[in-house]
Amino acid sequence: MLFRKDFKFSILTKLIFAFLLVITPLYGLNLMMNKEGALSVNKEISKSMASQTDFYLSSLETEISRTVSLQKELINQKNLVRLSAVGDAMTDYERSQAILTVLNQMNVIRSTGSFIQSVSVYIPIIRRTLTTGSSPIDSLSEEDFEILFQSSMKSDSPIIQWKEGMLSTVVYPPMQLPNQKSPVFMISVDFSFAKIKESLLHFIDYARGGAMIVHPNWTIANFKALNPIDRQTLVQTLVGESGIKRIELDREKFMTVRNRSGLLDAYLVILVPENEIFGTLIKYKYWFWLLCGISIVIILFFSFWIYRFIHQPLHKLVRSFRQLEDGNLQVTIIQNRNDEFDYLYKQFNAMVEKLRITLREVYEQKIRAQRSKLKQLQSQINPHFLYNSFFILNEMVQKYDDEQLDQFSGNLGKYFQYITRNAMDHATLETEVDHVRAYTYIQQTRFSKRLRVFFGELPDAIKPMRVPRIILQPIVENAFRYGMDQKLAGGILHISFVEQDDVVVLKVEDNGEMLEDAQLLQLQQQLIHYTDGMESTGIINIHHRLQIMYGSGAGIRLSRSEYGGLSVEIRIMKEGGYHVQDHDRGR
Known part of the structure; x- marks a missing residue:
């Protein structure tokens, strides 16, 4: 997956889709025009071939009809009538002159x-x-004469087949008389199959195919490169109604045009190979599909070019932004380009570097703010504690209580040693608790007759845990100041430590009687709605520090204790505040 799921279509997909959207209608229109043109040319060629058959057949029928008319005119030639009537009684000279005259008239018919x-x-x-x-x-063959006479009388057509051609015969008289066994004379015109066949060859000018005239009794055919079997199949297939028909011979497609001659009682059939008729159209069709194939190759090349020079660099940039969103500030784009992406990559690297510097400055500023908060907290330590401690020390010196004096002065030294170590912002939880023990010992020496302090056991597992300095002592000091100051006897201060799954709870409880519910509610609201403009107390200050370092799950929780006074829970996350700890290690 090149992009995340929120990217339904990549830019590459959109560009290719747009390119196809533009080019597809053009190719569709071109294909439709090609098909329409092919159909139009096909129709025109079919009409042209039909017109050719009509013209050829009309010419052939016209010639035969004209010949029949000339034959009928020859019947009335007087020399022919004399020869057929009294030819055997004529002198040789008369007969020769009559024959020459008839032959001249016959040559006129032949030449037409x-x-x-x-x-x-x-x-x-x-x-x-x-x-x-x-x-x-020539001498008359009575057998041939009788065959011709009988064939002419039986046929409704003026044309009959005779040997290697066809004859147009006219018999005189046209009808037999009752006592007449044979006609007086018979005129026949011999139409050559060879000449008709040659005209058919010139009629169709194609490498294959040809034309033929098909009669029930005879066939004149002239085909190029067509074997006898195919010719026979052609004759059997095409005899029928006039029209255009497509057939297949020897795995080759042909177009046929059929036209019937009523005069000859025969069909004129033209056979033309489709690849020769539509060869140019087929070539254009091949060119069109070749153009489509080349276009697809161009689209693929163009798509690869976009992918290589636009999509990949853009994907690298987007992927780097994703890593930056995930918090990786060490991401850097290594570029070796001489285009606009080189500028984008350089600006991205510069932006990341500026972001790293800015975040470092923010962290340092936050650390300085935390230190300022710590110093502010330290400055809030009541100097009266120092005065009271020296007064207690003076009384103990006057009484010469050496053992108690030794413990008191030792705890006092520990207390001020911990307080005055401003260079360190964090300490182990064990050190922080020892500091509170020293503080409570000093206070308990002062209020020995009025309160008792109970310290819970600190679990070994959390002793090395690093926590911000001076977060527990101000809470305990607050309990002495507001919970025990007015209590003359029976005061209780309970400090406990609880380890949970992901948080450590330091709990300070007292049995002070001065805390009212309205005051407790007000303190709780101040913790929830704290802003920088509000006046901060020790509890609010600590709460704010913990939330800065550990997040919203840490901080102070206030409630009524089981002893009747105030219960303060300090919640510290086991994991968190790493930037602060890393900074300390860097010191």
Whole structure:
């Protein structure tokens, strides 16, 4: 995880998302335009191919129709009528002249059509066939004549298949007379399959595919690179209604256009490979996907560039700020850059250094304030205690009580030695308690007839614990001053020590009778709502010092004691105040 959970999206994610948000609609629009263009071109190509088939078929039908019309005009040629009627009775010269005239007319018919191989006239009476071929006059094959005659009479179409082509035949008379077994003559025009096939080849200019004319009885086909099996499959598949159809031959897709000729009773079929028709569109499609792939690579490179040159340095800076938030003031960003992040890193390091200096100054200021508080507390020691101590010492000297004098003077020395050691802000709890024992001995010597002091046992585990100096003695002094000063006899002062899980409690209780509930409540409120502007007493001063060093869990707690007087609890945390202790060790 690059960032913490409160960062739902990193800047890198947002930048990539924004980039995709901008580029995706453009690619979508481009793809849609590409598809629409492909459909439009596909439609236009299909219409163009359909138009080509219509034009070719119309041209072929027009030529055949014109040829049939010329055939019918040839019927009325008088020389042809004379040859078919009295040709055997004509002189050779007359017959030759008539034949030449008919042949000239037949050559005119032949020259009008590009697909006409030859024009022939079958004349049974002279047993000859006039033709525009290499031999103008051939012998008539009665068998062929009969086949042609019967085929022409049976077919509704003017076109019949004959050998290597197709024939357009006209019989005269058009209907058989009752006693007529054969026609007077028959005109046929031979349309060459080879020429039609060649025209189909020129009709479609593609490397594969081609065109064909399919009749129930015959087929003219011209295909490039198409095997016979595929041709047969094509013929079986495409005969049917006119229209455009897509098929697959030999794992290759083709587009076919079919158009029916009513004159020929046949279909014209065009077969074109789709990859040749739409090759350019397919190439554009490939270019489009190549562009998409290149764009993805660019996006990935751009994302990596952002990650490398923006995201990583920014993440390093954010991570350093997180460490700083966690209290690590030793964090430093090592930079080796020549951009804006170099300035940010330097400013961050300078900020952390200034923060360390500022915190050090704050700590030192707090320590000086604590020392000031301590000195203020020490200055609050009633000088009357010093005077009274010397008066007691004078009385004891006058009585020559050597043993008591020795103990008294020793405790008095310990007391002033501890008080005057201003250089130390902390001491062990054992030392602080010994100081209070010396103080209570001195006071008990003075008030020996009026009070008794009970000291609880200090647990060994907390004896080495370091605590602020002079926090217990002012509390005990307060008990002597306000709790026992007016008590002539039966005074009790109880000092105990309690060790809990995370706190040590020093408890001072007395049985003074001067404390009223209103006074107790007022003292409690002063501890809770203490401010720097308020006049501080010894108890408030100590409470404030402890909270500065150990936090809100430490301090003074006031309540009514079980002996009837005031109960003061000094709460000191076992862990805390490390900056103060570290400072002492540095001294």
